[in-house]
Amino acid sequence: MGVMNVSTYGFQMIAARALGPREYGAFAALMNVTMIVGVLALGLQATAARRISSHPDGVSEIERAILRVTYRSAAMVGALLLVLSPVVALVLRLDSIASAAVIGFAAVPLTIMGGQAGVLQGERRWLALAMVYVAAGVPRLVVGAGIVLWQPSELSAMVAVAVTALAPVVAGSIALRGVRLPRSSAAEPTGPGVLGEVARNSQALLAFFALGNVDVMVARNVLDGHDAGLYAAGLIMTKAVLFLPQFVVVVSFPSLSSAHERRRTLMRGLATVAAIGAAATAGALLLPGLAMVFVGGSEYAEIESRLWLFAVLGTLLAMLQLLVYAVVAGQGRRSVYAPWAGVVLVVALGALSDTPDMLLAVVVAADTLLLAVLVTISLYLARSPVVVEDPPAVGEGV
DSSP states (O other): OHHHHHHHHHHHHHHHHHHHHHHHHHHHHHHHHHHHHTHHHHHHHHHHHHHHHHOGGGHHHHHHHHHHHHHHHHHHHHHHHHHHHHHHHHHTTOSOHHHHHHHHHHHHHHHHHHHHHHHHHHTTOHHHHHHHHHHHHHHIIIIIHHHHHHSOSHHHHHHHHHHHTHHHHHHHHHHTTSOOOOOOSSOOOOTHHHHHHHHHHHHHHHHHHHHHHHHHHHHHHHSOHHHHHHHHHHHHHHHHHHHTTHHHHHHHHHHHTOTTTHHHHHHHHHHHHHHHHHHHHHHHHHOHHHHHHHHTOGGGGGGGGGHHHHHHHHHHHHHHHHHHHHHHHTTOOGGGHHHHHHHHHHHHHHTTOOSHHHHHHHHHHHHHHHHHHHHHHHHHHTTSOOOOOOGGGTTOOO
């Protein structure tokens, strides 16, 4: 995951330098749409990992059900995004519909990767899962950066993302051709049961990703092209700090499903994420010039003094991510309304912003408030054991 995140970060940094503020602002907006669409892949991964971990006797049946739903979902979301590409282009104020249409092609392999990764995570096949993550990052840095440097434009950058998204699918397909466990009579429900849980998990994760990405879309509509590009460049720091402790979520997820481990795991996870974020924020505050090199260089010098605030935002989002995954692990539904409220707050107050600084202050304040609310709710709910349903009813939620 470290290799994947560093490689992805490197690609973003090269793209920022090659495209310049205006083109990069459009590309960043497109990437945020891609990340929001990617919650379906994360929902598939979370569903597969949770079901396989909870019901190891039915691995082969669960795997077949997950992969069947994965391929169908990938085809459907890809087609839907192609149809909606004119709408995406209009909302993001793009110069070409083609750039928006590429999101539809990229969504297919990205969705398939989610289902494959979930199966490998649930089966605890860590080496194979690691290879999928490496394949998701290195080709994007090597091949994707080459495409962007060869033809620097928002369209070529999106084509690079779509083309390199095929690599982890190939790696996952090779890993899943191995020997599977024999059929079990104690199988979980398939088809509609899997799809229903994927939908609920994706809704929870969509709330988080909408919260983490809606601000760049607000920036595209309330700031001029230059300022929107500056804000998007600052978000490179935010995304770096968000993705840095992502391994904490992967390691913690199985324990978050346990009534006896949930509270301790959540508190330790939040403390670990906060410590990593604090270190990154201190680095951005004390060494802003060095941090600027990793964001985009001299063209974005206007935001150098505020990079530490973007790191604070990344820390808040990383902690919120762990809390949302705790909701998914416990198959709860009510807590998901809090992130959606945060999205509404960011959009409503962000629409009143007329500078990158004002928008950043609004987003940091909204996320801080949301973090306090979710921590309070999570600690309260952790006092009671998580309700574990019988296998036939798994996915019904509470």
